[in-house]
Amino acid sequence: MSRRSLLRGAALGAGAVTLPALLAACGSGPGGDGNTVTMGSNASDDVPRKALQDVLDAFEKKSGKTVEVNTVDHNTFQENINRYLQGRPDDVFTWFAGYRMQFFAERGLLAEISDLWKGFDGFSDALKDQSTGADGKQYFVPMYYYPWAVFYRKSVFEQGGYEIPETFDQYTALARQMQKDGLVPFAFGDKDGWPAMGTFDYLNMRANGYDFHKSLMAGEESWTDPRVREVFDLWRGLMPYHDEGANGRTWQEAAQSLALKKTGMGVFGLPLPGQQFSEADREDLDFFPFPEITPEHGRDAVEAPIDGYLMSSKAKNEEAARELLKYLATPAAEETYLKSDPNNVAVHSGADTSSYGPLQKKAAELVSGAKQISQFLDRDTRPDFASTVMIKAFQDFIDDPDDIDGLLSGIEAQKKTIFTEGQE
Structure with missing residues (x-):
């Protein structure tokens, strides 16, 4: 819709x-x-x-x-x-x-x-x-x-000569260059369980479109669908560029690493880095839309x-x-x-x-x-599914991004139970 x-x-x-x-x-x-x-x-x-x-x-x-x-x-x-x-x-x-x-x-x-x-x-x-x-x-x-977007410090991009990526390939290339320059490309903290949802939402909406994403959140699509597996494959390709130990780091700590110029960019909602940047540094904070993955879906959807x-x-x-x-x-x-x-x-x-x-x-x-406007994964789906299934699933993926098939089979099995029988 x-x-x-x-x-x-x-x-x-x-x-x-x-x-x-x-x-x-x-x-x-x-x-x-x-x-x-x-x-x-x-x-x-x-x-x-x-x-x-x-x-x-x-x-x-x-x-x-x-x-x-x-x-x-x-x-x-x-x-x-x-x-x-x-x-x-x-x-x-x-x-x-x-x-x-x-x-x-x-x-x-x-x-x-x-x-x-x-x-x-x-x-x-x-x-x-x-x-x-x-x-x-x-x-x-x-x-x-x-809105959720990819946040960065202007001065870091200027110093590194980095250009704003418009496509996923450019996004990955930028991360690779930052890593070569000795900078951790992506600030990332998922100790609270929900911050990683923003990255998943954008990967899914960019790769498969808003309508598929909404249907998946509503329990109408299978998590073992090849389209969902593609999302996790794309995400797995980005994981080497993320700050390590994300499951032990809060979003506040991740945003602070951006403010301290220890990381180059990060997928956040506006208040997250906004609250961690000092007034003096606020003018240096900026963002760009999550890049395009397929021309069919472009950057049409925004998480807000x-x-x-x-x-x-x-x-x-x-x-x-x-x-x-x-x-x-x-x-x-x-x-x-x-x-x-x-x-x-x-x-x-x-x-x-x-x-x-x-x-x-x-x-x-x-x-x-x-x-199109999405509301974030834990707001667009059943709260019990988000809290009891997806939080652990994303944290498991962060710990072991190679067992995608097993991960998705587990999500799908739990989804069927919750959406067909769970009423609370």
């Missing part, structure tokens, strides 16, 4: 608690007084955490309500979201658009907000589609998006996840939660957020983009010019 118009309007225009603490805290705040709303947040890194707090401070000042935030390590929150929602969730929580939202809506774990959407403006039809469940009702309030907010079906203070969601859907909320976190792009067409830096402007142009 093409989402050519996705976000076009927007383009124009410290310490986290552990899961047990989260489960104990969720819903345990003052309930029923009408003035307090609780929020579960995965914004555990310093930059997004401050940005969100700035938005909530503005809401509190405007509304007279109080927002109690339960911040949880991003990875922990993501891996345990199902248990969280079936336990004692907060009134409102941070999450993702598209399939990952629809999955929980179908299970009755989210509160419908279709009536609020009738009063929203500034969101494109494509954004509304990404906020809509399989039942045609709205559940999600989008806040911002960010949308983040935002949902209300739990178990919300204790529904009225206050709905008031908060209405505020989060305003241009003012997005503008406040992006002042502290310039690593994302606003989705509301009415948001002021005059203060955008070069990376934000380039990100908006990249996404608005895309023919």
Whole structure:
């Protein structure tokens, strides 16, 4: 399904608690007084955490309500979201658009907000589609998006005389030259399990196209298909140019290696390197689209996840939660957020983009010019399949990229079980 118009309007225009603490805290705040709303947040890194707090401070000042935030390590929150929602969730929580939202809506774990959407403006039809469940009702309030691309330092490319690759062959040749020059070509860290998904998504969309990728994510294609094997063959050819020990390295460490000029480039989402570069070095950070593999598919698809907010079906203070969601859907909320976190792009067409830096402007142009938009593997497929099968599969591949057939047979067997029998 093409989402050519996705976000076009927007383009124009410290310490986290552990899961047990989260489960104990969720819903345990003052309930029923009408003035307090609780929020579960995965914004555990310093930059997004401050940005969100700035938005909530503005809401509190405007509304007279109080927002109690339960911040949880991003990875922990993501891996345990199902248990969280079936336990004692907060009134409102941070999450993702598209399939990952629809999955929980179908299970009755989210509160419908279709009536609020009738009063929203500034969101494109494509954004509304990404906020809509399989039942045609709205559940999600989008806040911002960010593209995945290949990031690099301008000064490193200038010093090495490197040119931006447009094709996969040029991409591989560039990696080979960087290695000859004594530079690790690709920054790479997959300790958290999900960062490698970005590389897979682009390899698959470039080699086989967006439609095949979406069908594969939906469980409609076989992982033993020769087209999928080709993707892993291409990836295996790149592995010698990746930073070694990726399964023991976080994405933060990988992005820092780029900032420290220890690596030449890396496939990241914009906030990842953006949060690791100092203000002084930020002007040196740049990116280019993942290169073309086949002319048929070119560079049509762009990975651009949308983040935002949902209300739990178990919300204790529904009225206050709905008031908060209405505020989060305003241009003012997005503008406040992006002042502290310039690593994302606003989705509301009415948001002021005059203060955008070069990376934000380039990100908006990249996404608005895309023919198709993907949401990232762990958002475009079932959450249980992503977390229990694909995280381990990619880490196994990183450890041993030669046993592709065995790897894909294992993925396919587990996929059949999950997509035909698993309902959670």
